[in-house]
Amino acid sequence: MEQSEQEIPIQTELPKPAVRQTTGERTAETTPPTVFDAKNVSIYYGAFRAVTDVSLNIHENEITAFIGPSGCGKTTVLRTLNRMNDLVPGARVEGEVQYRGASLYASGVSPIAVRRRIGMVFQKPNPFPKSIYDNVAYGPRINGEHNKGKLNEIVETSLRGAALWDEVKDRLNNSGLGLSGGQAQRLCIARTIAVEPDVILMDEPCSALDPIATGAIEDLMHEIKSRYTIVIVTHNMQQATRVSDRTAFYSVLRNEKSDTRTGVLVEYGQTEQIFQDPTDPRTQAYVSGRMG
Amino acid sequence: MAVVTEQQGVDLREPRGWRRTSNRIATVLMVVSFVVVLIPLGFVLFTVIAKGASVISWQFLTGSPIPPNVLPANIGGMWPAILGTLEITGLATVLAVPLGVLGAIYLNEYGGKNWLAALIGFMSDVMTGVPSIIMGLFIFSIWVLHFGFSGLAGAFALGCLMLPIVIRSTYEMLRLVPNSLREGSYALGATKSRVTLTVVLPAAIGGIVSGALLAVARAAGETAPLLFTILVVTEPNPNVFSGANTSLPSQIFVNASSPYVGAQDRGWGAALTLIAICFILMIVARLVTARFARYTH
């Protein structure tokens, strides 16, 4: 905790990661360290297999996008990364998910501790029915921070970090429910970064927002990715090309006999490569708009 | 031209004959049923206000002791009964509301669809149908026989009555809290108890308070559970934990059976006081609901 307090300085003071200024320059040798390492992950809801055999690595300080048609399991995989699926009765994960070398699903691993490091922003903005200030201070408070001065500081840096400070600084005590959709989503991002996570998972964060609010969120993602590893699920392929460094394309495998559908990871690679030079014909069909 | 004549030929009037008549009779009957309940309600309220208002005075509300039946209404006062109702209902609220809210939290947040939660939910609904006099007999058997009559015993009986009502109303409110709020809190690394106490309960608090107030209004008007748990006394008993006590409904019950006009008049005064308390609780409950209504979807 003490270390991380110094980690939230205003972003201009942050050292720029030397590795990548633009996505195009990146090569295999400069690949950043691995944050998530998923091997042969299958996810079940009861007897129903929602996702089959996903293996991929997610790298530090990158934005990784999950794209694919509805029902392909991209959100399910995302929720596996911070054990949110534990909240769904009957959900079960097979295979191995490693987070910085530690197995997420090993016995003794606390989902609470996992989620403190791996935050999540949801499809629909879900500010708590509390004041703006209390929304942001919520996370630090439940983690034991009750010092008024420190909380003030965290709230300000987090709201600045989410590019919301100037819009709300005069009404911190107003309800978070009174914000517009885009502001509410940025509040949720501020709430997430207030606990200084390592990773931020975003589940279609812009799907409920208009294009202007979407643009603001995308700019924000670019600004904060130097400090966080971001995984984003999106329906919008333009968004994936705009924000992400790597893209994973999922698809649906239909079993004709049992009439069940299962999500599979079709292709994973640098975003440019996925969109401009896909190797799998299904990826090609999807990104060129001929399917899904 | 042909089209126009055809249109003139189309009959768009309401169907005639028995179809129309029966439909109108049905509608009239529905309106009549509402009027049928309006009449006794208006009649009761009118009588209670007309007869009670002439009795109620500052001295009636705050004076004591409650005089014997034979004396006219302008002697003594109802304070012992008012005090008893406030004490006993208040204590019952303090006992039943937290337990009921926690029980509902178990049902909605922890139990989910498991068989135990289903059983508890079902039996809690069944318990709302247990006659209130049974609660009185129960507390008499389990408490009064060993520890004697007291306001506390009455509060236990009223609490048993309120518990399932609070559970049901709180449960309905917790169900309305959107799951996305819970997930938002979990994603910050909150434990389940944190999620429940800091996000779910605050989001549902308006409905919970309003449901609890309605349960209190119901309990405040109950007589049967108190008959064998607090008895009826004429002096105020400020100690809710020991000694026989009295309450407005018990006092009304005693006075209603009395042939003396003075006692009956005091009964009307007490009835007006009791109805006023219950209505105020109900109105506050409505206001609370309206005040917090914006967070229920």
Added chain:
Amino acid sequence: MSAVTEVGPAGTAGPTASPLTERRPLGDRGFQILALSCGLLVLVILVLIAVTTSQQASLWFTTEGWKIFTYNWNPAANQFGALAFIFGTAVTAVIALVLAVPVSIGIALLLTEVVPYRWSRPIVYVIDLLAVVPSVVWGLWGILVFAPWLNHIYADIGSAVNGIPVLGSLFGPPTSGASFFTAGIILAFMITPIVTSLSREVIATVPAIDKEGAYALGATRLEMIRGAVWPHSQGGVVGAILLGLGRAMGETIAAALVIGSSPVITSHLFSPGYNMPAVIANQFGEASGVFRSALMGIGVLLFVFTIIINVIARGIVERNARRKRGA
């Protein structure tokens, strides 16, 4: 536990510094246990009610045996047959249902199918007011105002039907203001709110598409109600009626004041009678020994009856709701 910190790549301390393995906090577990115990409290209370009241009533059951179901109730002569009270409970509850059910369903239909939303709210408030009037106030009004007034009407009806076969024995003279029928009417007022609100909930779940389907075929409102609303809500309304029955059986104080307090079995509805909760309320105070045990036993019987009715009713309501969700 330290493994996690070590695996973190060099230079990325900070958020990853603390371990992923973390015991579930004690408070969290404690809260769950607390909530569970409060849920279990419902079951515990129900079991305790059954056990303790049965214990108190055992003296009556053992000394009287099957005679508890005879109809001689004379505490002075140590006769404790409860049949007259069971009869009275059944009669008053049936009168209450016959009066309250049509009215309640009428109001429920009025609220859901006829009046616009802005009118339905005040109507609901009025019905709620009816529910908030305490039982003892109904009793006070019943015995001091309503019963004397009813007695004139009963007398007129009584002389009118005197000598007519069935009607004469049900409604003939002599009549009394405090009677089975008066108790039935007051109980009807008291159960109308619950039957109305439950019926309304059930009727409100009828899918709009069914109703529109009927209207689209040119049905009148009555035909739509018969064809689309009724088949859907039948079961739930029956459940609501049973819950009303349970209430009417257990409602104590109003009945104790207006029923006339006379343990008789008669077909004559305008004569004074008695029912189970009323006799407990009126006589428990001065009872002891077998007498008290008998009153406790009547309470046990009442508890059993109402539990059975409520279990059936809730079962019907719940099954209905489940079927609707499934569809």
